[in-house]
Amino acid sequence: MPWKRRGRxxxxxxxxxVRCRLARQVYVGKGTAGGMVWLRTIAGAARxxxxxxxxxVAVSGCAAISGGSAPRDIYTLGAPRDFGAKPHRSxxxxxxxxxxxxxxxxxxxIAVVSDDIxxxxxGGSAWSDRVPRLLQSKIIEAFxxxxxxxxxxxxxxxxxxxxxxATDIRAFQLAVDGGRVARVEFxxxxxxxxxxxxxxxxxxxxxxxxxxxxxxxxxxxINRATDKCLVDLxxxxxxxx
Numbered sequence: 633m634p635w636k637r638r639g640r641x642x643x644x645x646x647x648x649x650v651r652c653r654l655a656r657q658v659y660v661g662k663g664t665a666g667g668m669v670w671l672r673t674i675a676g677a678a679r680x681x682x683x684x685x686x687x688x689v690a691v692s693g694c695a696a697i698s699g700g701s702a703p704r705d706i707y708t709l710g711a712p713r714d715f716g717a718k719p720h721r722s723x724x725x726x727x728x729x730x731x732x733x734x735x736x737x738x739x740x741x742i743a744v745v746s747d748d749i750x751x752x753x754x755g756g757s758a759w760s761d762r763v764p765r766l767l768q769s770k771i772i773e774a775f776x777x778x779x780x781x782x783x784x785x786x787x788x789x790x791x792x793x794x795x796x797x798a799t800d801i802r803a804f805q806l807a808v809d810g811g812r813v814a815r816v817e818f819x820x821x822x823x824x825x826x827x828x829x830x831x832x833x834x835x836x837x838x839x840x841x842x843x844x845x846x847x848x849x850x851x852x853x854i855n856r857a858t859d860k861c862l863v864d865l866x867x868x869x870x871x872x873x
Contacts, residue, residue, distance in 0.1 A: 707742070707851045708760040711773035712859040712866075715780075720870040724794040725783040727825070728771050731764040731818065733801035738762055742847060742854075743805035745815075751805070757847040763804050767818070767858070771797065774862040780870045793825040795873050797865075803837075804858075806850040812842040814853030816861050822872055832872050836861040 741753035803817040838860040842853035
């Protein structure tokens with residue numbers, strides 16, 4: 633990425649960002665919930681806050697947030713490793729297509745639903761990627777962790793595909809109508825890549841109660857609900873291909 637130096641300040645030329653400074657510190661820590669990992673960025677010293685800030689978040693790199701914005705806590709999810717009884721094994725290679733969803737969930741915001749017709753988001757926090765991309769990566773990790781297929785990947789990786797898993801996300805949020813419950817729901821279809829026929833379809837849904845009102849409590853509960861759905865998805869798929 634091209635950059636030029638102005639005094640002691642590195643200035644990057646990026647799409648949507650004309651002038652910005654590099655965050656001085658980035659750290660990664662583990663949350664208390666199983667598998668849940670959070671990442672957070674810290675901007676540079678306050679005395680340099682007059683400069684337009686670039687706040688970067690990544691495990692190995694930096695991603696820009698528009699200048700002047702406060703840093704956000706960035707959350708991701710773990711992937712399950714325990715699939716109960718030894719799963720079936722298959723020589724098939726499967727492709728995990730990017731899940732589809734409504735625009736309200738096609739975002740990196742962490743959703744809060746108070747009733748059936750309205751949705752809001754936690755402030756100052758975000759997922760590490762848009763929800764469909766995040767779930768797609770965790771589905772792939774789950775199949776890899778199961779050891780049940782010859783290969784699994786996403787479009788563009790050059791696999792000789794036998795089956796596709798197509799999903800539609802219906803819920804990925806903390807529901808606060810009558811309690812604090814993380815709700816994950818998606819439908820899935822197993823598609824024979826050779827003839828386009830749908831081999832099987834099913835809806836996966838899980839609710840997990842959050843232990844508190846914070847975004848960390850919500851993410852931990854969403855992580856548990858996602859794990860349950862992914863274990864069911866992997867075992868169901870391996871039993872049919």
